[in-house]
Amino acid sequence: xxxxxxxxxxxxxxxxxxxxxxxxxxxxxxxxxxxxxxxxxxxxxxxxxxxxxxxxxxxxxxxxxxxxxxxxxxxxxxxxxxxxxxxxxxxxxxxxxxxxxxxxxxxxxxxxxxxxxxxxxxxxxxxxxxxxxxxxxxxxxxxxxxxxxxxxxxxxxxxxxxxxxxxxxxxxxxxxxxxxxxxxxxxxxxxxxxxxxxxxxxxxxxxxxxxxxxxxxxxxxxxxxxxxxxxxxxxxxxxxxxxxxxxxxxxxxxxxxx
Ligand code: NAD
Numbered sequence: 001x002x003x004x005x006x007x008x009x010x011x012x013x014x015x016x017x018x019x020x021x022x023x024x025x026x027x028x029x030x031x032x033x034x035x036x037x038x039x040x041x042x043x044x045x046x047x048x049x050x051x052x053x054x055x056x057x058x059x060x061x062x063x064x065x066x067x068x069x070x071x072x073x074x075x076x077x078x079x080x081x082x083x084x085x086x087x088x089x090x091x092x093x094x095x096x097x098x099x100x101x102x103x104x105x106x107x108x109x110x111x112x113x114x115x116x117x118x119x120x121x122x123x124x125x126x127x128x129x130x131x132x133x134x135x136x137x138x139x140x141x142x143x144x145x146x147x148x149x150x151x152x153x154x155x156x157x158x159x160x161x162x163x164x165x166x167x168x169x170x171x172x173x174x175x176x177x178x179x180x181x182x183x184x185x186x187x188x189x190x191x192x193x194x195x196x197x198x199x200x201x202x203x204x205x206x207x208x209x210x211x212x213x214x215x216x217x218x219x220x221x222x223x224x225x226x227x228x229x230x231x232x233x234x235x236x237x238x239x240x241x242x243x244x245x246x247x248x249x250x251x252x253x254x255x256x257x258x
Contacts, residue, residue, distance in 0.1 A: 002028045002053055004079040005237075006071065008062055008119065009089025011035040011043070013188030014138060017226035018086055018233050023051035025234055030075040031057040033089060054079060062089045062115035063107065072122035081130060084237050085123045087116040087160070088138040092190050094149045094197040105152045112156035113163070120167060124176070133176035134237040137164050138229070141184050141217075141252045149201045161248060168246030177245035179236050184252030185214045186224045219254030 004027065010019040011033030023029050031044060040057055047055045058074055060067035076082050090112045093104040116137055127133025142150060143157035161180050168178040185191055191214075198209045215221050228251055235241055236249070250256050 001080075002026060003083035003237075004028045004030065004075060004081050005084040005086065006030040006075050006082055006119070006123075007032065007086040007088055008060075008071075008115065009033045010086075011040055013190060014183065014186055014226045014229050015086070015088040016043070018088065018138075018230045019055075020047060020050075021227070021230035021234055022084070022237075023047045023053050023055060026051070026053060027084070028054040028079045029056070030071070030079065031055060032060055032062075032071060034059075063110040065118045068115060068118040069122045072119060072126070076126055082123050082126050083130070083132070084134040084136070085119055086136045086138065086233060087119055089115060090138070090190065092150070092153050092194050094194045094201055096149055096201060097151050100151060108152035109156050109159075112153065113159045116160055116163060120163075120178075124167075124171065127176045128171075128174050131175045133174075135167065135176065135178040136233050136236050137161075137178070137180040139164070139180040139182045139248060141182050141250065141255045143180065143182050143248065144250070144256050147217075149198065164248065165246045172245060177236070177242065179241075179244060179246070180248040181229055181232055181236070182248050182250045182252060182256070183229050184218050184224050184250075184255045186226055186229065188226065217255045217258075218252060219257065222253055224251055224253060 005022040007015050007019045009015040010031045019029050044055050058071045060071035137160050139160045140157040142154045143161040146154045164180040195209050199206045
């Protein structure tokens, strides 16, 4: 039987790469995230054609608990189970703390942290009944270390690592594992959008942001690829990873070794 995977925020970037990798590994997929309707439909159809599995889409807004509950319920009803949950949806805003807009703080905490509480709240009873499950939270190197001007993001990502550990302990004897992946910089729309604001906040050019701010932190001097994150998610969802729980795996080119 095909396993079912829900990937929040999978209409672009890391989430889309993860969804594709699981589809090509034989899983049914529930896509989620924002974007143009026809582009999402094209992606969905292409993934089904490539993988031969079922790929559905649910438009739940990760700031809305009722919509999140409906995402989990719909995946379970239409695809028959929820075996793997990937909490990936995320946004960023870069500004000094004293200028940080309150609505941006609230939005980042809601999407990058609280939505994972809501997805887990809804999915845990289903996984407990099945006696197995995998929950993978896409945190960040910013879940382990900070950078200036990213206060809400750093707070949310540190928070998701705490949530990961707590959930792992609660679920340790249920066959459900809970882990985080901490990527370094991946060139996705989330990262590209923050380059102009980082340049402004630091008073430097956009090229200087890429080379002197972002890649300065990664010892390999290379951006991480979304496919690298997907490969680690596939491993964490495998039987070989059944004793890995309550921890994180860094994929950050050596950033947090420093
Ligand atoms: P991205 O902008 O390409 O993708 C973000 C996804 O989240 C999109 O599908 C978007 O539609 C969705 N999304 C945003 N707001 C939403 C909402 N309210 N409801 C539902 N979906 C919503 O960015 P990405 O870089 O692929 O980011 C994915 C995850 O990886 C995020 O959690 C991010 O913090 C994390 N991450 C990214 C990097 C990086 O350098 N790009 C590094 C570390 C961690």
